[in-house]
Amino acid sequence: xxxxxxTRESTWPRIRAAGVDLLYEFGYDAMNTRRLAESAxxxxxxxxxxxxxxxxxxxxxxxxxxxxxxxxxxxxxxxTPESDPVARxxxxxxxxxxxxxxxxxxxxxxxxxxRALSRDRHLAYSELRDRFDLNLHKILAQxxxxxxxxxxxxxxxxxxxxxxxTAISGWYDPAxxxxxxxxxxxxxxLARRLAGVVTST
Amino acid sequence: xxxxxxTRESTWPRIRAAGVDLLYEFGYDAMNTRRLAESAxxxxxxxxxxxxxxxxxxxxxxxxxxxxxxxxxxxxxxxTPESDPVARxxxxxxxxxxxxxxxxxxxxxxxxxxRALSRDRHLAYSELRDRFDLNLHKILAQxxxxxxxxxxxxxxxxxxxxxxxTAISGWYDPAxxxxxxxxxxxxxxLARRLAGVVTST
Numbered sequence: 115x116x117x118x119x120x121t122r123e124s125t126w127p128r129i130r131a132a133g134v135d136l137l138y139e140f141g142y143d144a145m146n147t148r149r150l151a152e153s154a155x156x157x158x159x160x161x162x163x164x165x166x167x168x169x170x171x172x173x174x175x176x177x178x179x180x181x182x183x184x185x186x187x188x189x190x191x192x193x194t195p196e197s198d199p200v201a202r203x204x205x206x207x208x209x210x211x212x213x214x215x216x217x218x219x220x221x222x223x224x225x226x227x228x229r230a231l232s233r234d235r236h237l238a239y240s241e242l243r244d245r246f247d248l249n250l251h252k253i254l255a256q257x258x259x260x261x262x263x264x265x266x267x268x269x270x271x272x273x274x275x276x277x278x279x280t281a282i283s284g285w286y287d288p289a290x291x292x293x294x295x296x297x298x299x300x301x302x303x304l305a306r307r308l309a310g311v312v313t314s315t
Numbered sequence: 316x317x318x319x320x321x322t323r324e325s326t327w328p329r330i331r332a333a334g335v336d337l338l339y340e341f342g343y344d345a346m347n348t349r350r351l352a353e354s355a356x357x358x359x360x361x362x363x364x365x366x367x368x369x370x371x372x373x374x375x376x377x378x379x380x381x382x383x384x385x386x387x388x389x390x391x392x393x394x395t396p397e398s399d400p401v402a403r404x405x406x407x408x409x410x411x412x413x414x415x416x417x418x419x420x421x422x423x424x425x426x427x428x429x430r431a432l433s434r435d436r437h438l439a440y441s442e443l444r445d446r447f448d449l450n451l452h453k454i455l456a457q458x459x460x461x462x463x464x465x466x467x468x469x470x471x472x473x474x475x476x477x478x479x480x481t482a483i484s485g486w487y488d489p490a491x492x493x494x495x496x497x498x499x500x501x502x503x504x505l506a507r508r509l510a511g512v513v514t515s516t
Contacts, residue, residue, distance in 0.1 A: 141344075141430060141431075143342075143344035143345075144344075226427065229342065266501055266504050266505060266508075267497075267501045269493070270493075270498070270501040270502065270505065271505065273479070273482065273486055274479035274482075274502075274505055275479075276482075277478045277479045277481075277482030277485075278474070278475035278476075278478045278479050280478075281474065281475075281477075281478030281482075284478075285474055292470070292471075296468075297471070300467055300468045300471040301471065301475075303467050304467060304471065304472065304475055304509055307467075307508045307509055307511065308505055308508055308509065310508065
């Protein structure tokens, strides 16, 4: 049984925060684990107690993030009526915008560095990532069936929607004119247009 | 005056083709110039006669590609009536889809590796890249003014359109079910929806 507040668990958020800044600034290949240890206020050997390798660290960072987003998305969808595809699409957009705006550094890192993962880990990550596509496909297909949407092509529409949502982390600027609320409102409307929402709600 | 077919010029397409395959497979950081020389059937010193550094090679590859796309886009727009924003939007989409499908390896590399460029080169590249945004902004603003479009927000709409178009190089599979024609038709329709084309043409 792991003790609550054990060193291992309380150190992770500090390593994670330091790592996100370094990965965002330098990229994975140029990131230096000696510097990561310094920024997290650890010795290199203490860091290697937590992680066997730099890739080990990257994998935990990316998979933790992805799990949190998938959990948040699926809870939000579970709380949205199955019978209302427009509300479900709005929920999908709202959750993805929120994560890409409030954690734009981490989501940007995830969009660039997943290919640095080993083959097995890349597969594990991709399986978790496919849950976004699956959820979105289901929403689009359901709305098409109920007559709420007039979808052009489920594959192209869901690829487009995911691309425009994940791209937010690339251009979002916390000091820029658009905040979470405006971006969410804009994307909800754009997503409804892409899905061909038939009646305005 | 440079001789037509000089060694320097006739060797470039071979280096470029070899480099694209290596960059696509391994990524810039892991790409090895010794292997690039081998694949292009050159000695390492012959390669270094053409390029001072790996970054020099990457910059020529990316800026050549971007110049070709911008030239193609701007010629196509020049041949599309100024007074027809819907046709201009269609042209924009058609050209971008064509490049991302027919040159999906290079456009994928461009989407990932630009940050490996030195600061000055990154700026030069970004200025050229901004021409896409400028052209798209102009089309959207013009269609809004003429009443052909009902744009939600020019910034969000153009960022979304560019993101969904550039993402094609990430998912496009030459062996997959969707060809250039289907993808173009689908994206033209999706772009019209995003722009809020008021009358169907």
